Amino acid sequence: MSKDTRLVLGIIGGGFxxxxxxxxxxxxxxxxxxxxxxxxxxxxxxxxxxxxxEIAYSQSNILGGGVATPQSxxxxxxxxxxxxxxxxxxxxxxxxxxxxxxxxxxxxxVKNAKKPVVVWISDIGASGAYLVASPADxxxxxxxxxxxxxxxxxxxxxxxxxxQKIGVNQYAIKAGEYKDMGASYRDLTPEEEQMLQEMVNQDxxxxxxxxxxxxxxxxxYVRSIAEGKIYTGTQAKELKLVDETGDREKAIExxxxxxxxxxxxxxxxxxxxxxxxxxxxxxxxxxxYALGKGIGSLLxxxxxxxxxxxxxx
Numbered sequence: 001m002s003k004d005t006r007l008v009l010g011i012i013g014g015g016f017x018x019x020x021x022x023x024x025x026x027x028x029x030x031x032x033x034x035x036x037x038x039x040x041x042x043x044x045x046x047x048x049x050x051x052x053x054e055i056a057y058s059q060s061n062i063l064g065g066g067v068a069t070p071q072s073x074x075x076x077x078x079x080x081x082x083x084x085x086x087x088x089x090x091x092x093x094x095x096x097x098x099x100x101x102x103x104x105x106x107x108x109x110v111k112n113a114k115k116p117v118v119v120w121i122s123d124i125g126a127s128g129a130y131l132v133a134s135p136a137d138x139x140x141x142x143x144x145x146x147x148x149x150x151x152x153x154x155x156x157x158x159x160x161x162x163x164q165k166i167g168v169n170q171y172a173i174k175a176g177e178y179k180d181m182g183a184s185y186r187d188l189t190p191e192e193e194q195m196l197q198e199m200v201n202q203d204x205x206x207x208x209x210x211x212x213x214x215x216x217x218x219x220x221y222v223r224s225i226a227e228g229k230i231y232t233g234t235q236a237k238e239l240k241l242v243d244e245t246g247d248r249e250k251a252i253e254x255x256x257x258x259x260x261x262x263x264x265x266x267x268x269x270x271x272x273x274x275x276x277x278x279x280x281x282x283x284x285x286x287x288x289y290a291l292g293k294g295i296g297s298l299l300x301x302x303x304x305x306x307x308x309x310x311x312x313x
Contacts, residue, residue, distance in 0.1 A: 043085035045266040046255050049076035051091050055098030055106065055128050068095055070105040076270040077109050077117075086268075088116045088259030090252050091136065097127030097149065100203055104131065107210070111135035116258035120251035121145045121242070126230060130241070131207060134214035137258055139242040140251040141233030147241055150211060151228030152203045154196055159184040215240065 051073055053066035073091075080086045091110070097103065110117050110132060119125070119133040121141040126149035133139050141147050163170055163185060170185040181192045188196070204226075212222040217240060225239050236242045244254070256265045 043083075043087055044261050044264065045083070045085045045268055046088050046090060046252050046259065046261075047076075047080035047083070047086045048090045048092050048252070048267060048269045049073060049080065050269065050271070051093045051095055051106070051129065051132060053095060055095055055102050055132070057099060057102050068098075070102045070109075073106050074109040077113055079270055081114055085266075086115065087261055087265075088118065088255035089113060090255045091117060091119045091133065092122065092248065093119055093125045093129055093133055094122045095126075095129035095132075096124055097129045097131075100128065100152070100207075103128030104210075106132045107135060107214075111214070116255060118251050118255040118258065120246075120248055121147055121233065122248070127151065131210060134211050138244070138254055140244045140246050140254065141236055141242045142247065143232065143234045143245045145233040145236075146230050147233055147236035148225075148231045149228055150207060150222070150226035152200050152207060153228075154200050156182050156188065157184050158187045160186050 051068045053068050055068050055070070057069060057071075058067070077089060080089045110119075116138075117136045118138045118140060119136040121129075121133065121139070122145060123142070124146040125133055125141065126146055130148060130150065172180045172183065172185075174180050178192060178195070180186070181188065182196070208222050208226055209219065211217070211226075212219045215222070225241070231239060231241065233242060233245045237245050244250075246254075252267055
C-alpha cells in the first residue's frame with residue numbers, strides 16, 4: 001500500500017471517528033436535556049430521610065433516643081443531593097417539633113435542596129416539625145395525622161412554695177439583674193414576664209411569616225389558622241397546610257414522579273448516624289447555651305438542671 005493511500009485511509013478513518021464522537025455527544029446531550037425537562041432527575045432512586053422524634057441538637061437521653069438532630073437530617077439531605085443515582089428526597093416526618101433554632105436549620109436545608117423534596121407526615125408533624133416541612137415541594141399527610149400547632153411555648157416552673165414546705169432554701173449569687181429570670185425558686189416579676197412574652201411573640205410572628213412564605217399563603221390567613229391549633233391531615237389539606245393526604249408509598253411515588261422517574265424506581269433509606277463525638281459535642285453546646293442564657297438553668301452536681309422549656313411544639 002502506497003504512502004498516499006495510507007494517508008487517505010487515515011483521513012477517512014479519523015473523520016469517521018470524529019463523527020462517531022460527535023454523534024455520541026449529541027445523544028448524551030439529548031438524554032440530559034430530556035432528564036432536566038422532566039425535573040432534576042439523576043437516576044431511578046428515591047432517598048427517604050427519617051425525621052423521627054423531638055427536634056433538638058443532641059440526644060437528650062443517650063439510651064432512650066427519639067431525637068431528630070439537625071446534623072443527622074441535613075447530612076442525610078446532603079448525601080441524597082450528592083448521589084447521582086437519587087432523583088428525589090422524601091422526609092418521613094413523625095415529630096412534635098422542638099428547638100426553634102434546630103427546626104429552622106433543617107427548614108433551610110429543605111428550602112435549599114436542588115432535588116425535589118416531598119414530606120410525608122405519619123402520626124404527627126406539628127410545630128417545629130411543620131416548620132421543617134413547610135418549604136417542601138409537596139407535603140403529604142396521613143388523613144388521621146396531627147398537623148399544625150403553629151405556635152411557640154416557653155414553659156416555666158415556680159417551685160418556691162414547695163421549697164418552703166419541705167424546708168429547702170434555694171438561692172443564687174448572681175451578677176446581672178435578670179440572670180436568674182425563670183429560676184424555679186422564685187416567680188417572675190411583671191417586668192420579666194413582659195420581656196419573655198415579647199420574645200415569644202417575636203418568634204411566633206417569625207414562625208407565621210416563614211409558613212406563609214414557604215406555602216405561598218397570605219400572612220393574615222396563616223395567622224388566623226395558627227394560634228397553636230392542631231388539625232387532622234384531612235383538615236390540614238382543606239386549610240392548605242398540606243397538599244394531599246395519603247400513605248408513605250403514595251408520598252414516595254409522588255417524589256419519584258417529581259424527580260422525573262417515569263418507570264420503576266428504587267427506594268433507599270438514609271439512616272441517621274451519630275458518633276459518640278457528635279453526642280458529646282451536642283451536650284457541650286447545650287451546656288454552654290444554658291449557662292449563657294441563664295434562664296432557669298442551674299449547675300447541680302456536674303449537670304445542667306433547667307426549669308425552662310422553650311420550643312416550637
